[in-house]
Structures are given as C-alpha cells and as structure tokens.
Amino acid sequence: MKDTIRRGAADFLNYKYLHGICVITIALSVFVISAFGLFLINAGDLMVSWKKGIRIIAYLEPGADEETRDLIIGEMETYPEVAGVEYVSSGEALDWLKEEIGRQTALLEGLTDNPLPDAVEVSLSGDIDGADAISSLAARMEGLDGVADVEYARKWIERFGGIYNLFRLTSMILIGLIVSAVMMIVANTIRLILYSRIDEIKITRIIGADDAFIKYPLYFEGMMLGFLGGLAGLVLLYAAFFITVPQLSSAGLLVYFQVRFLPWNLVLLILLISMTVGWIGCYFSIRRFLRF
Amino acid sequence: MKKMPFDPERTIIRLYDVSKYFGETDALVNVTFDVCRNEFFFISGPSGAGKSTLMKLLYLEEHMSSGYAIVDGMNLARIRRNQVPMLRRRLGIVFQDYKLIPNKSVFDNVGLVLEVAGIRSRKTVRDRVMDVLEKVGMADRHDAFPPTLSGGEQQRVAVARAMVGNPSLILADEPTASLDPEAAEMIFDLLVSAHSEGTTIVITTHDRYLLSKGCTGSIYLKKGQCEGPDGACR
Numbered sequence: 001m002k003d004t005i006r007r008g009a010a011d012f013l014n015y016k017y018l019h020g021i022c023v024i025t026i027a028l029s030v031f032v033i034s035a036f037g038l039f040l041i042n043a044g045d046l047m048v049s050w051k052k053g054i055r056i057i058a059y060l061e062p063g064a065d066e067e068t069r070d071l072i073i074g075e076m077e078t079y080p081e082v083a084g085v086e087y088v089s090s091g092e093a094l095d096w097l098k099e100e101i102g103r104q105t106a107l108l109e110g111l112t113d114n115p116l117p118d119a120v121e122v123s124l125s126g127d128i129d130g131a132d133a134i135s136s137l138a139a140r141m142e143g144l145d146g147v148a149d150v151e152y153a154r155k156w157i158e159r160f161g162g163i164y165n166l167f168r169l170t171s172m173i174l175i176g177l178i179v180s181a182v183m184m185i186v187a188n189t190i191r192l193i194l195y196s197r198i199d200e201i202k203i204t205r206i207i208g209a210d211d212a213f214i215k216y217p218l219y220f221e222g223m224m225l226g227f228l229g230g231l232a233g234l235v236l237l238y239a240a241f242f243i244t245v246p247q248l249s250s251a252g253l254l255v256y257f258q259v260r261f262l263p264w265n266l267v268l269l270i271l272l273i274s275m276t277v278g279w280i281g282c283y284f285s286i287r288r289f290l291r292f
Numbered sequence: 293m294k295k296m297p298f299d300p301e302r303t304i305i306r307l308y309d310v311s312k313y314f315g316e317t318d319a320l321v322n323v324t325f326d327v328c329r330n331e332f333f334f335i336s337g338p339s340g341a342g343k344s345t346l347m348k349l350l351y352l353e354e355h356m357s358s359g360y361a362i363v364d365g366m367n368l369a370r371i372r373r374n375q376v377p378m379l380r381r382r383l384g385i386v387f388q389d390y391k392l393i394p395n396k397s398v399f400d401n402v403g404l405v406l407e408v409a410g411i412r413s414r415k416t417v418r419d420r421v422m423d424v425l426e427k428v429g430m431a432d433r434h435d436a437f438p439p440t441l442s443g444g445e446q447q448r449v450a451v452a453r454a455m456v457g458n459p460s461l462i463l464a465d466e467p468t469a470s471l472d473p474e475a476a477e478m479i480f481d482l483l484v485s486a487h488s489e490g491t492t493i494v495i496t497t498h499d500r501y502l503l504s505k506g507c508t509g510s511i512y513l514k515k516g517q518c519e520g521p522d523g524a525c526r
Contacts, residue, residue: 003412014395200393206351207453208381209408210374 008220018196019225022189026229029182030274031236034262036175037270038237040168042259047164051124052083054134056152058141060118068146069118075144076122081137083125090116117148131161186229187281190222194285201289215286219279226278230271234262300365304329304461304492305350310359312345312516319345320516322359327494327509329460332487335496336503337513343496346513347465350494351383352376364460381409384454384491386483388466390446392438392453398425399434402453409457420456428452428482444475451482455491462486464495468502480505 012019058076060069069087076085088096093116101107122141128134134157142150194201201214238261245259262270298306305327312320320342327333335343348354350363352371361368364382371379392401403421411417425431428448438446447467454462464483468476480502487493497503503510512519 003407007407199391200395203391203393204404204408205377206353206380206385206391207405207408208377208383208457210377213377213408 004216005220008217008224011217012221012224015193015197018193019221022186022193022225023229023232025189026182026186026226026274026278027232027236029178029185030230030233030270031240033175033178033182034234034237034270035240036171036178037266038241038262040171041262041266043164043167045258045260050160051128054124054152054157056122056124056134056138056141056150058120058122058144058147059149059151060120061146061148062117064118064146069120072144072146073120076120076141079137079140081125081128081133082122084123086121086123088119088121090114090118093117093119120147131158183277183280186226186277187284190225190278190281191285191288194218194282194289198289211290215282215290218282218286222278222280222282223275224278225281226274226276227271229278230274233274234267234270237262298362300362302328303362304331304364305494306360306362307346308360310349310356310361312342312349312354313357318516320349320356320513323513323516323518325511325518327492329492330487330490331492331494331508332484333492333494334503334507334510335494335513336498336510338498340515341498341513342516343498343513344465345516347463347494347496350463351380351385377408381457382459382461384457384459384462384486386447386450386454386462386464386467388469390438390443390450392446392449394438397435397437398430398441398449401438401449402456405453405457421452424452424456425449427455427485429478442475444471444478447471447475447479448482451479451486455482455486459491461492461494464493466496466498468497468499473501476502 058072060072064072073085073087076082091114094114097116124134124137128137131154134152135154138150138152138154141147204214241261248259303326305325307326308324310320310323311318323342323346335346337343345354349356349361349368352368356368359369363379366375366379368379393404396404399421402424403417406417406420411420422431422434425434428451430445430448430452433441433445438449441449447470451464451467454464462483467483468479471479476499483493483495495502
C-alpha cells in the first residue's frame with residue numbers, strides 16, 4: 001500500500017503538465033456543478049422562508065363559542081405542517097382594518113355591527129412541500145366543525161410552486177447532463193494521460209510487472225486527480241461566493257434571507273464524488289491498456 | 293521431426309513446430325529448436341525473417357498460433373495470464389531501441405526490475421543497481437535521464453536492466469543494430485560477461501561481425517522458416 005502510494009505520488013509529479021490539465025478540467029466541472037448545487041440550496045432556503053410567510057386564514061362560523069374555538073385551535077396545532085396558530089377576533093380584525101385603510105376609516109363609521117368574522121390564522125412550517133400539500137391542509141381545516149371558510153393565496157402559491165418545481169427539475173436534468181459530460185471528459189483526459197504513458201506501461205509489463213503493480217498506482221493517481229480537481233473547484237466556488245455575496249447584499253438583493261455556502265457534508269460528498277470519478281476514469285481507461 | 297526427450301535441467305528453451313500467423317501472413321512456420329542452459333545462442337537471418345517475432349513469442353508479447361514451446365520450465369502454450377509476469381521476471385530482455393522510460397533516471401529504470409520483482413528493501417535495491425551499473429560502466433551516470441545519454445550508453449543501461457534481476461536467460465533482440473561498432477563491441481562484451489557468469493544468452497542479429505565472434509549454438513531464419521535438415525535447426 002505504502003509502496004503503491006509512493007509510486008503513484010512519484011508518477012503524479014513526473015507528469016505535472018498533463019495532470020495539471022486534468023485537475024483544471026475537473027476543477028472547472030466541479031465549479032459548474034457545485035455552483036448549480038449552491039444555487040439550488042439557496043433557492044430551497046428561499047422557498048422555505050417564503051413558505052414560512054404563507055398564512056391560511058380559517059374563518060369561524062358566526063356565533064362559534066369559546067369551546068369550539070379552542071377545539072379548532074387544538075386540532076390545528078396537531079398538524080405537522082403547522083408552525084403556529086393565532087386567534088384573531090372579529091374586533092381585532094376590524095381594528096386592524098381601520099389601521100390599514102387609515103384616513104378612509106370614515107367608510108366604516110356607518111356600520112352598526114362588525115361584519116368581520118372571528119378567524120384563526122395559521123402559519124406554515126418550512127417542511128410543507130408544494131401547492132398540493134397546502135391545498136390539502138386547507139381542505140382539512142375547512143372540514144373542521146365550526147370553520148365556515150378558509151382563505152389563502154391559492155393561485156399565487158400554485159403558480160410560484162409550479163415555477164419552482166420546473167426550475168428544480170430543469171436544474172436536476174442539467175446537473176445530470178453535466179455530471180455525465182464531466183465523467184466522459186475526465187475519463188478521456190485520463191485516457192490521454194495513459195496514452196502518453198503507454199510505452200512506460202508496456203515496458204513495465206515486459207520486465208515482469210503484474211496488473212496490480214501497474215493499476216493500483218494509477219488508481220491512486222486517478223483519485224488524487226479527482227481530489228485535487230474537486231478541491232480546486234470548491235475553492236474557486238468559495239472565492240466567487242466570497243466576492244459576489246457581499247455585493248448582492250449591498251445592492252439590497254438579499255434582504256429576505258441569508259445566503260449560505262455549501263454545507264460541509266455536501267463539500268465532503270463532492271470531494272468523494274470527484275475522487276470516484278477520477279477512479280472510474282482510470283478504471284475504464286486502464287482496462288484497455290492491460291489487454292496487451 | 294521426432295520430438296527429443298525434454299530435460300528441464302539441461303534445456304532452457306524448447307520450440308517444437310512453432311508457427312505464427314498474422315492474418316494471411318506466415319511470420320514463423322514450424323520452427324523447432326532447443327537452447328541449452330548457459331549457451332550463447334544466435335538467431336540470425338535477414339530483415340523480415342521473423343527473428344523479432346520469435347523473440348516476442350519467447351517473452352509472450354505475442355502468442356504462437358500453433359506448436360509447443362517451453363521457456364525456463366514454463367509451457368507457453370498453456371501458461372495462464374497471471375503467470376506471464378512470473379515468466380518475464382525470470383528473463384532479461386534487451387531491445388534494439390533500448391525501451392528505457394525517458395522520465396525515469398538510469399537508476400530508477402534499472403531499479404524498476406527489482407521493484408516489480410517485489411524487492412522492497414531500499415538498501416538491497418541500491419546495492420544491486422549500483423553494482424550492475426558499475427559492471428556496465430554507467431555508475432557515474434546513475435542519476436542521468438535516458439534522453440541525455442548516447443545510444444551506446446542507453447543500451448548499456450538496458451543491459452544493466454536485463455542483468456539486475458539475475459535472470460537465467462537474457463533475450464537480446466538486435467542489441468547492437470542501432471549502435472556504432474565501438475558501442476556494439478562494448479554491448480557484446482557485456483553480454484559475454486553475463487554469459488560467463490552462468491546466464492544463457494539468446495541474441496537475434498543480422499550483423500555478420502557479431503556472428504563471426506562465435507557462439508555455442510545458432511539457427512538461421514529465412515522467411516519465417518528455420519534453415520536446416522528436416523526443417524529443424526539443430
């Protein structure tokens with residue numbers, strides 16, 4: 001093992017130029033894919049924060065007593081999609097309305113009775129997934145005894161959710177295509193490296209090297225290429241993130257949520273995948289060279 | 293031709309009715325000969341006679357199309373893929389075009405044979421490599437890289453690489469063909485010196501000067517066939 005690593009590392013340094021090209025190729029690929037990932041993660045965060053801002057208002061039937069109200073609130077609090085429940089009496093609603101319409105409160109002065117119903121305002125947890133889940137929750141709320149009607153921004157949620165889902169699907173397909181292209185590019189770059197070393201490999205075999213002697217250092221080199229390329233790509237992405245985000249913040253584009261970099265577990269996963277891609281590239285290329 | 297009894301203690305190479313075809317082309321046809329241990333053996337013949345193909349069959353860079361061959365006790369017709377490296381480790385091979393790894397130093401090129409053979413002790417590797425480089429007169433250039441050496445020097449390194457594993461058999465395929473007479477003489481002397489230490493030497497050549505230096509056995513190939521009685525060379 002130690003010997004394999006020593007030979008792999010020595011060969012890695014012997015072919016600096018070709019390995020450098022391969023590392024740059026992987027780095028740029030990792031940069032593009034990770035940038036997509038970073039965008040998706042932050043778009044997801046934006047979605048969660050937006051969902052947290054969604055309110056479903058359940059209007060109570062006129063004359064619903066305190067017991068019914070408490071039963072409704074208690075039931076709603078048991079729903080996992082619900083983050084908070086707040087009772088808004090018809091009086092509070094009227095006061096809020098007066099405050100909102102400001103100088104035009106005169107319009108309301110003629111009212112003898114308060115026309116607004118008592119209501120329960122429900123805020124959602126960020127876990128709720130999609131417009132259908134919100135509709136389903138609203139339907140359950142509407143089915144409770146004592147609830148007269150339920151109101152929420154159905155059309156807007158459906159439109160926004162549709163756009164987000166389309167974007168997510170497109171991104172996933174693009175990431176899949178890019179990953180496939182990257183794997184082919186990396187495998188071909190590694191194959192070019194091996195082509196440049198075919199004489200060396202042939203000579204080594206002719207003097208008695210077995211397959212293991214030849215391929216294990218090359219596997220190590222492939223993983224090193226993947227690791228260094230992955231690391232360089234992530235460093236590049238972090239640098240871009242570090243430069244761009246403060247500028248977006250100062251331009252007032254990031255008011256509603258905090259942009260974050262890729263989490264550590266994803267960074268480690270990307271490095272692991274890069275190493276695996278390097279190894280796979282080597283594995284398939286070497287198989288051809290070990291046939292003679 | 294009648295098959296002679298095979299004595300592995302005495303015979304290091306036996307080829308019997310060996311043929312090699314590349315598509316429609318007959319590279320070797322029914323070649324039969326024995327090489328005894330500690331022989332200094334020539335395979336001669338004009339260019340295109342099949343000498344290099346014969347050599348490649350012996351170290352299994354090519355596989356024979358038909359026939360029967362034993363090299364240092366290993367039956368080449370039945371050898372398994374994972375036994376090929378073991379056969380090659382028993383051989384030292386010298387090529388006309390040296391086949392040194394250009395980005396490895398002279399020391400590393402020669403030491404690679406020992407690494408491949410599984411010798412891990414750095415001291416043993418260093419001692420054996422320097423010893424053999426001393427023999428071929430290249431010890432002072434041990435850290436040079438092949439492209440900086442002359443043809444004669446590169447071939448001396450190639451001979452050192454062939455000798456360092458103490459092989460029972462050295463196969464030299466036109467080892468002097470690319471060299472000037474002085475360098476060729478030096479390479480030949482190195483092979484003679486290896487032979488005097490007990491190594492069997494098989495050399496392919498079409499160089500009349502080398503052939504005139506004498507040997508313990510030889511065959512002559514022409515158009516892939518051995519020239520001799522009964523199609524056998526010896």
